[in-house]
Amino acid sequence: MAVHNSEIAALFERYAELLEIQGANPFRVRAYRNAALIVRGLGTEIARMIADGTDLTDLQGIGDDLAARMHEIVDTGRLQALERLAGQFPEHLADLDALPGLGPRRIRALHDALGIASLDDLEHAARQGRIRGLKGFGAKSEHNILHAIEAHRDSQQRTRLADAERVAEPLLAHLAAARGVKRAIIAGSYRRRRETVGDVDILVSADAGNDVMDRLIGYDSVSEVVSRGETRATVILEGGLQVDLRVVPEASYGAALHYFTGNRAHNIAVRVMGQRRGLKINEYGVFEGEHRVAGATEASVYAQVGLAYIEPELRENRGELAAAAEGRLPALVDLEDIRGDLHCHTDTTDGRDSAEAMARAAKALGREYLAITDHTRRLRVANGLTPGAFAEHLDALEALDARLDGIRVLRSAEVDILEDGSLDLPDDILARMDVVVCAVHYGLGLPRAKQTDRLLRALDSPHCQILAHPTCRILGERQPIDADMGRVLRAAAETGCALEINAQPGRLDLPDVLIREALGQGARFVVATDAHGTEDLARMRLGLDQARRGWLTAADVLNTRGVDGFLAALRRR
Structure with missing residues (x-):
């Protein structure tokens, strides 16, 4: 059974969690957490690297x-050290x-004082008011x-888009x-490129006598067959991701793709538009009578209700219809538009490769x-540099730029x-930089008013040119910081500080709804990888x-410009 990078990373993360609870050496804990990040960020499967x-x-x-x-996990699907440690808790x-x-x-402390051993136990204790009396806790802690x-x-019911890709693309x-098989495509929230997906909907057009159902059921990562018929099947893959396969005739392919791409609100609105024209729209086609x-x-399908084609990413019933x-659909930015990172x-x-690499x-x-954009001194866990060390670092980058051809x-x-x-960093060091990226990495639990004031003061600095990962969220792990993002987005637009889409x-921060809100305020954006290695x-x-x-659109994203145009556009208002 193939082992994917997301599974290796999950085992390392679990091991780090238990080591930390055990009180193990912090450097050992950090090594496993960093390894999990490295594995998740690789563009190649560890299993493939080992095989090669x-x-x-x-x-x-x-x-x-x-x-x-890693060899052990790929060979056996297990991590015995984790199993031994887990047996102690x-x-x-x-x-x-x-x-x-x-x-x-x-x-x-919760385990020792109240015998809490699971999320259910914790919820029980919180609802009964038993946590607030413990030292270091209180009524607010209980509410939080x-x-x-x-x-x-809620987050555990969905899979990060990148993790779903690693599993779904080889299956496709x-x-x-x-x-x-004539055509095969993944529909649903995956095709709409939502940051997380609930399950994977695969749509296939195929001739009679095809063997696509057999290919699905016999796939090596299938752990459970939920249902199987002539034109549809549902399976569960190793890791828990559900896959729904549907085989449709060629004449219905576009209607089925529209239907299964969604979202539901978008589809309902299109069907209502069709009904007003005397049409019935479903996954089989657009019908006038029979x-x-x-x-x-x-x-x-869209043409029958008087609409231009709508890109899948926009199909959320948020004004795209x-x-x-009215002919106002944007020409969305694309990878070919990007000229810098x-x-x-x-x-x-805390990166894995040299600046030259x-x-x-x-x-x-x-x-x-x-x-x-290496880290500054406050982020000690990432080996952040002191002002003196940063001055030397900037000298080295200037020399590297002079030495390399074809890239600035x-x-x-x-x-x-x-x-x-x-x-x-002090002003004199910041003034030497071509671009200054600013970000929050600690103090994530500050009260809303303080967190908002913190961001607004940073945006007021003439040196703050890009605000990186503005909400500080980690999908499935950490909620966004509690700040008045409406005020923050307005301030970014007013000062000219660009908002990063990480x-x-x-x-994947900013979230899409905040991007749209900031766009309406007149904000500018950059899209950046936050790469910690060449693969990233x-x-x-x-x-x-x-x-x-x-x-x-490309015009909204500053790094679609050449370097001189980008640096000129980056100047604050």
């Missing part, structure tokens, strides 16, 4: 011990570590715990190779410029926004998925 004979210790941050663990105790505000010490449990359970290729008048293509009817890290701080890899991807290396930093809203698979530079497309869902 790649030495895993060539990966920055992976030593002999971690490489051996209640089975579901580590689940509590996923809740914001509950670190290992607090989890241990209940809210965090609810948010966590497997099915597309079936006998008699006569099918359209359905072979999605464009033909009116825009299509404004956020990456090197092995000077990152620049050469960016050039190979067609980028014309790359900002090197921009001197930059990801500067921490301190709790009072000031920036983590393409890191676990962030290729994930720009994930950030562009978010940008497209937020209705952005």
